Amino acid sequence: MHDSDSIVIIPTYNEKENIEKIIRAVFSLDKCFHILVIDDGSPDGTADIVKRLMSEEFSGRLFILERKGKLGLGTAYITGFRWALEHEYEYIFEMDADFSHDPNDLPRLYSACHDEGYDVAIGSRYVSGVNVVNWPIGRVLMSYFASKYVRMVTGFKVNDTTAGFKCYRRRVLETIELDKIRFKGYAFQIEMKFTAYKIGFKIKEVPVIFVNRREGVSKMSGGIFSEAFFGVMRLRWDGWTRKYPCPA
Ligand SMILES: Nc1nc2c(ncn2[C@@H]2O[C@H](COP(=O)(O)OP(=O)(O)O[C@H]3O[C@H](CO)[C@@H](O)[C@H](O)[C@@H]3O)[C@@H](O)[C@H]2O)c(=O)[nH]1
Numbered sequence: 470m471h472d473s474d475s476i477v478i479i480p481t482y483n484e485k486e487n488i489e490k491i492i493r494a495v496f497s498l499d500k501c502f503h504i505l506v507i508d509d510g511s512p513d514g515t516a517d518i519v520k521r522l523m524s525e526e527f528s529g530r531l532f533i534l535e536r537k538g539k540l541g542l543g544t545a546y547i548t549g550f551r552w553a554l555e556h557e558y559e560y561i562f563e564m565d566a567d568f569s570h571d572p573n574d575l576p577r578l579y580s581a582c583h584d585e586g587y588d589v590a591i592g593s594r595y596v597s598g599v600n601v602v603n604w605p606i607g608r609v610l611m612s613y614f615a616s617k618y619v620r621m622v623t624g625f626k627v628n629d630t631t632a633g634f635k636c637y638r639r640r641v642l643e644t645i646e647l648d649k650i651r652f653k654g655y656a657f658q659i660e661m662k663f664t665a666y667k668i669g670f671k672i673k674e675v676p677v678i679f680v681n682r683r684e685g686v687s688k689m690s691g692g693i694f695s696e697a698f699f700g701v702m703r704l705r706w707d708g709w710t711r712k713y714p715c716p717a
Contacts, residue, residue: 478549486684543657567682578636592634593674603681654693656700
């Protein structure tokens with residue numbers, strides 16, 4: 470058995486400026502979390518930093534899976550979810566490496582699932598107003614209206630549908646058929662939430678402030694936007710036609 474029921478999955482691609490700091494920030498919290506980094510062969514040596522920390526200080530709490538090339542955020546998380554289920558964690562988190570998600574919010578996401586009994590806790594920027602700091606106005610508007618668009622097309626009543634800061638109970642990831650999740654970018658985030666909602670899991674939005682990265686650059690590409698735009702229509706179609714599994 471582990472000394473923690475919780476694992477934070479952090480996907481990385483070229484995050485050498487952030488990775489050590491974010492790992493230390495998570496390990497300095499009062500609650501004990503474990504961390505799994507999924508690195509896609511970052512040319513800047515992100516994985517080497519993680520492996521040094523694993524061997525020097527954080528053995529048994531910090532783990533890494535290395536993939537050969539940049540295969541996308543969605544498949545990185547799916548790989549991490551399978552690993553976390555296999556290693557029997559109960560609370561499985563998604564978090565970016567770049568401090569746009571504040572590690573100090575992890576305990577509040579945990580509490581929503583552990584103490585309040587929700588199946589999914591979403592670190593949400595749009596519970597009341599728009600809680601985003603230092604994002605270019607174009608990105609704020611795009612993200613905000615993307616969530617409105619998803620609501621309009623699918624009827625899914627979550628304010629922050631593209632949010633990538635989350636806690637799942639393991640039963641959610643056991644029930645969602647992970648091999649049927651097909652999107653990689655923002656649409657991956659929408660698809661995971663929408664599928665959990667269609668299955669009937671209880672979802673809570675926990676208000677957080679999203680702060681744009683100070684170090685490194687965003688890795689999302691143009692294709693990810695069109696994937697999201699058309700992907701939402703596919704999800705609406707699925708909602709009408711697909712037979713979703715029953716909750717575990
Ligand atoms: N392993 C792996 N990691 C990746 C990849 N692409 C991005 N990452 C990692 O995923 C995290 C988020 O990447 P960013 O490039 O900073 O994403 P973003 O555009 O700011 O998107 C964030 O906000 C969106 C909502 O506004 C979210 O939908 C998205 O999931 C993410 O949290 C970072 O830790 C980054 O290194 C990839 O192909 N492979």
